Amino acid sequence: MPTSLIVLAAGQGTRMKSDRPKVLHELGGVPLFAHALGAGRALEPERVVLVAGHGAAAVTKAARAFDPEIEVVVQDAQLGTAHAVAQARPVLAGVTGDAVVLYGDTPFITGETLERMQAARAGGADVVVLGFEAADPGRYGRLVVENGALTRIVEFKDATEAERAISLCNSGVVAADADLLFGLIDGVGNDNASGEFYLTDIVAVARARGLSAVAVTCDEAETLGINTRAELAAAEAQFQAAMRAEAIDNGVTLIAPETVFFAFDTWIGGDAVIEPNVVFGPGVTVENGARIRAFSHLEGCHVSRDAVVGPFARLRPGAELAEGARVGNFVEIKNAEISAGAKVNHLTYIGDAFVGAEANIGAGTITCNYDGVFKHHTHIGARAFIGSDTMLVAPVTVGDDAMTATGTVVTRDVPDGAMAVGRTRMEIKDGFWRKMYEKLKDKKAAQTK
Ligand code: UD1
Ligand code: CA
Numbered sequence: 001m002p003t004s005l006i007v008l009a010a011g012q013g014t015r016m017k018s019d020r021p022k023v024l025h026e027l028g029g030v031p032l033f034a035h036a037l038g039a040g041r042a043l044e045p046e047r048v049v050l051v052a053g054h055g056a057a058a059v060t061k062a063a064r065a066f067d068p069e070i071e072v073v074v075q076d077a078q079l080g081t082a083h084a085v086a087q088a089r090p091v092l093a094g095v096t097g098d099a100v101v102l103y104g105d106t107p108f109i110t111g112e113t114l115e116r117m118q119a120a121r122a123g124g125a126d127v128v129v130l131g132f133e134a135a136d137p138g139r140y141g142r143l144v145v146e147n148g149a150l151t152r153i154v155e156f157k158d159a160t161e162a163e164r165a166i167s168l169c170n171s172g173v174v175a176a177d178a179d180l181l182f183g184l185i186d187g188v189g190n191d192n193a194s195g196e197f198y199l200t201d202i203v204a205v206a207r208a209r210g211l212s213a214v215a216v217t218c219d220e221a222e223t224l225g226i227n228t229r230a231e232l233a234a235a236e237a238q239f240q241a242a243m244r245a246e247a248i249d250n251g252v253t254l255i256a257p258e259t260v261f262f263a264f265d266t267w268i269g270g271d272a273v274i275e276p277n278v279v280f281g282p283g284v285t286v287e288n289g290a291r292i293r294a295f296s297h298l299e300g301c302h303v304s305r306d307a308v309v310g311p312f313a314r315l316r317p318g319a320e321l322a323e324g325a326r327v328g329n330f331v332e333i334k335n336a337e338i339s340a341g342a343k344v345n346h347l348t349y350i351g352d353a354f355v356g357a358e359a360n361i362g363a364g365t366i367t368c369n370y371d372g373v374f375k376h377h378t379h380i381g382a383r384a385f386i387g388s389d390t391m392l393v394a395p396v397t398v399g400d401d402a403m404t405a406t407g408t409v410v411t412r413d414v415p416d417g418a419m420a421v422g423r424t425r426m427e428i429k430d431g432f433w434r435k436m437y438e439k440l441k442d443k444k445a446a447q448t449k
Contacts (some may be wrong), residue, residue, distance in 0.1 A: 001097045001098055001118070001121070001122065001127050002046045002095070002097030002098070002099045002220045003043040003044045003046065003049070003097055003099070003100060004046070004047040004049065004088075004092055004097065004098070004100070004178055005037070005040040005045045005046055005047070005048045005049065005100055005102060006049050006051065006101045006102070007033060007036055007037060007048070007050045007051065007055075007101075007102045007103070007104050008048070008051050008081060008084045008085070008101065008102070008172075009023040009050055009051060009052055009059060009104030009149065010031050010052055010053025010054060010074075010078050010084055010104075010106060011053065011054065011078060012052070012053075012055075013025075013226075013227065014056035015128065015228045016188050016228060016229060016232070017229070020039050020055065020058070021052075021055030021058060021059050022054075022105055022227075023360065024058060024059060025057065025226070025442040027107050027121040027226075027232065027236055027264075028158075028236070028239045028240075028243070028262065028263050028264040029263035029264060029280075029282045029299075030066065030263065030265075030282060031062050031066065032107055032226060032235070032437070033050065033059075033062075033063065033064045033067050033104035034040060036063045036103060036106060036107060036109060036318065037066070037067065037070075037102075037104070038111075039054070039110055039111045039114060040100065040102055040114065042110075042111025042112070042114055042115055042224075043111070043114055043118060044174070046095070046102035047091075047092060048069065048071065048073065048404075049066065049071045049072070049073060049088040049091055049092060050063050050071070050072045050363065051068055051072075051073055051075050051084045051085070051087050051088060052072050052074050052075070052076055052079065053084075053093070054078075054086050055337060056072070056074045056094060060072040060238070060379075060447075061273055062391070064094045064251075065273070068074070071091050073087045073088055073091060074087070074088070075087045075375065075392050077380070079190070079196060079197055080187045080194070080196030080197035080198055081172070081196075081197070081198060081199035081200070082101070082102075082185045082196075082197035082198055082199040082201065082202065083196070083197040083374070083385035085099075085101055085181070085199055086182065086185050086197075089182045092178055092182075093164070095178050095179075096174065096178075096182050097178060098177055098178060099176065099178035100114060100117070100173070100174070100175045101172070101173060101174045101175075101181075101352045102172075102173055103172050103174045103225060103282065105226045105227070105334060106171070106172065106223060106224065106226075107223060107224075107226065107235060108174075108222045108223070108224050108235070108238070108239075108240070109130075109171075109212040109218075109222050109223070109311065110218075111269075113130065113173075113216070113218040113222055114173075114175075115170075116159055116216050116218075116246070116420045117130060117216050118175065119171070120175075120214055120216050120369070121176075121272055123273065124212070125212050125213060125214040126177070126180065126206055126211035126212050126213065127174065127176045127184070127202060127203060127206045127213040127214075128174070128175040128204065128215075128216055128337075129143065129153065129170060129171075129174050129175065129215050129216070130170075130171040130172075130173035130174070130215070130216055130217070130223070131167055131168050131170060131171060131215040131216070131217050131218075132145045132171055132215065132216060132218055132219065132220045132223050133167055133220065134167055134168075134169040134215055134220055135220060136300045136377065137164070137167050138154040138156070138407075140156065140157045140170060141154065141156065141169065141170035141200050142154050142156070142159055142162065142163050142164065142166040142169060142170070143168045143169065143170055143215050144166065145215060148213065148214075149214065150213040150214055150215045150379075151197075151203070151207055151213075152201075152203050152207065153170050153198075153200035153201070153203050153204075154200075154237050154394055155192065155193065155194070155198060155200060157192070157193035158192050158193045162306075163345065163397065165266045168217070169223075169281070170200060171218070171222075171223040171225075172199070172287070172325060174199065174202070176206075176211060176309065178327050181202070183204060184202040184205045184206055184209075185197075187202075188201040188202060189201075189207060198204070203437055204260075204316070204376075205328060214351040214448075218365070219426075221238070224238070224275060225427075239255070239262075239264075239395075240261060240262060242259060243262035243266065244257040244258070244262070247266075247274075248270070249447070250269075250270055251270030251271060252268045252270065252271075252272050252273075252274060253271075253272070253273040253274065254273070254274050255274075255275050255276055256276035256277070257277075259276045259439040260274050260276070260278050260279075260370070261278075261279045261280060262280050263280050263281050263282040263283070263299075264282065265279040265282060265284075266284050266285075266286075267285040267286070269275060269284075269285075269287045269288035269289070269290070270288050272287070272288060272289060273291045273313070274286075274291075274292045275290060275291070275292060275293045275296075275310070275434055276294050276295075277294050277295045277424045278295070278296050278297075278298070278310075279296075279297045279298070280298050280299070280301040280407070281297070281298065281299025281300065282299060283299060283301070283317065284298045284299060284300070284301055284302075285302050286298075286302075287302075287304050287305045287307075288305055288325075289305050289306045289325070290303045290305060290306060290307045290308070290309070291293075291308045291309070292305075292309045292310060293309060293310030293311040293313070294310060294311045294312075295310065295312045295314045296309050296310035296312065296314070297313075297314050297315070298314075298319075299316060299317060300316065300317070300318060300319075301317065301319035301321070301333075302317070302319070302320050303315070303317070303321045304321055304322050304323045304324075304325070305323045305324070306324045307323065307327075308324070308325075308326050309325065309327045309331065310327070310328070310342050311326065311328075311329055312329045312330050313332075313333075314328045314329050314331070314332045315327070315330050315331065315334070316334035316351075317335065318331065319334060319335070319338075320334030320336070320337045321337070321338045322331075322337070322338060322339045322340040322342075322357075322368060323341075324341045325338040325340065325341065325342050325343075325344075326342070326343045326345060327344050328344065328345035328349045329345070329346060329347070330346065331346065331347065331349075331350070332349045332350070333350050333351070334349075334350070334351040335351060335352050335353075336350045336351060336354065337354040338350070338353065338355045339356050339357040339358075339359070339382070340360045341357055342355045342357060342358060342359045342361070344361040344365075345361070345363070346364070346373060347363050347364050348361055348363065348364065348365045348366070349365075349421060350365070350378075351368050351369045351370075351374065351375075352367065352369040352378065352394065353377065353378040353379070353392075354377075354378070354379050354398060355380045356380055356382035356384060357382045358382060358383045359381070359382060359383060359384040359385070359386070360385050360386065360391065361380070362384045362386050362387050362388035363388045363389070364387065364388050364389040364417065365386050365388070365390045366390075366391050366392065367392045367393075368391055368392060368393045368394060373403065375393070376393075376394035376395040376396075376397055377395050378392045378394045378395070379396075379398065380392075380397075380398045381397075381399045381401065381416065382400065383400060383404050384399070384403065384404075385402075385403040386399050387403065387404050387405045387407070387408060388402050388406045388407070389406055390404045390406070390407070390408050390409075391408070391409045391426050392408065392410045393409060393410060396406075396410055396411070396412070396413060397413040397420045398402050398410065398415070399413070399414055399415050399416035399419045399421070400414075400416045400417070400419065401416055402414045402416060402417060402419065402420070403418075403419040403420070404419070404421075404422075405419060405420065405421040405422070406421050406423070407422075407423040408421055408422040408423055409422050409423065412446065
């Protein structure tokens with residue numbers, strides 16, 4: 001069944017005490033809303049609509065950056081969750097199949113749970129609501145179930161004492177045929193304690209129209225919403241704990257798991273070893289058997305089998321390490337391919353470059369890739385030997401089996417097999433330092449008299 005996602009993200013999130021809209025606060029290195037979208041991808045949605053409101057311009061920009069196909073609609077006034085969903089109606093006009101409503105501030109919903117909702121729809125339920133047994137039901141909406149069927153949802157503010165005693169709560173996630181959903185919303189009013197158009201009322205509307213509704217349940221942990229900075233920090237801890245456990249389960253060695261930080265999409269292969277105090281930003285894949293040594297920071301990069309990174313290395317977006325490549329301490333790699341067996345071991349910057357197989361890059365090498373306006377490319381051939389403290393002024397090519405002498409400023413291409421030497425010729429002055437030292441000492445003595 002084709003599916004569209006509607007992600008509600010119009011709320012301000014006053015309790016975050018932030019100028020930023022709530023859904024733009026980050027969890028696992030990406031905006032909050034991206035987590036709900038990630039879960040929704042399990043349904044292979046054909047359309048994804050984000051309902052923005054507070055900070056709509058910023059939310060739109062972030063949504064597009066995350067996924068250019070996301071459609072953003074703006075809810076100018078937050079008149080309730082049903083009103084929010086209704087904003088998606090014009091862009092989803094004429095779609096076939098289901099709509100699934102998610103909240104942008106609820107990051108832990110799993111794809112597996114959404115698939116169970118989809119299965120309940122396939123099983124014949126017209127409206128499927130995701131509920132959970134709450135340890136402390138607090139102010140959640142309550143699901144009223146009679147004879148196995150969901151008859152209505154009552155918001156806490158509008159609930160009787162008896163209804164408040166129900167522990168089965170509403171997560172907010174709903175699935176129904178898209179056309180039907182919008183039709184049901186037409187039947188929702190705002191005559192309630194909040195004066196809002198409640199999405200939850202679609203259940204009673206559906207039942208009144210002779211349609212069926214069921215509740216699918218999930219673990220309470222999945223429905224955790226973020227409202228405050230403290231909840232965001234707790235959610236980050238929960239997210240990191242889950243990522244660490246998953247990596248360990250998959251056969252990755254984490255020497256000090258609690259000191260390793262993952263992004264939402266970090267992928268690490270079996271038998272990789274991650275030493276303490278490593279941070280993964282978004283977009284990192286590390287293949288089997290690689291080793292990431294302590295205090296390294298990686299984002300947007302790929303580390304192949306048996307490569308070794310760090311300690312104290314920084315891999316920036318576009319860093320591509322082939323099998324067995326080595327990137328050592330105080331080395332930064334950006335938008336550069338380090339081929340199989342190449343070594344970049346000490347105090348070096350390699351940016352916008354290609355480093356050939358088995359090349360050796362000496363300590364203190366810099367690709368001078370930026371002229372203040374444009375970025376330029378450096379090519380270093382296979383088995384090249386770059387002497388320590390070489391400045392490679394890009395665009396420039398050092399050929400296969402070529403060499404640069406220590407301290408060379410490479411401003412022209414070096415042919416295959418050749419050596420470039422470009423430094424000031426050294427002189428020897430006998431007895432110079434001792435003589436100068438005595439003079440300086442005399443001068444100081446004269447001053448302090
Ligand atoms: C809602 C549910 C409640 C459920 C709870 C779970 C309704 C009426 N109530 O209550 O049954 O137990 O979530 O957390 O649906 N939003 C908009 N536009 C609006 C209003 C809300 O985009 O006009 C968004 C918010 O940004 C948020 C989500 O919808 O992401 C839920 O809104 P919120 O006000 O938090 O609903 P609750 O009162 O918590
Ligand atoms: Ca809420």
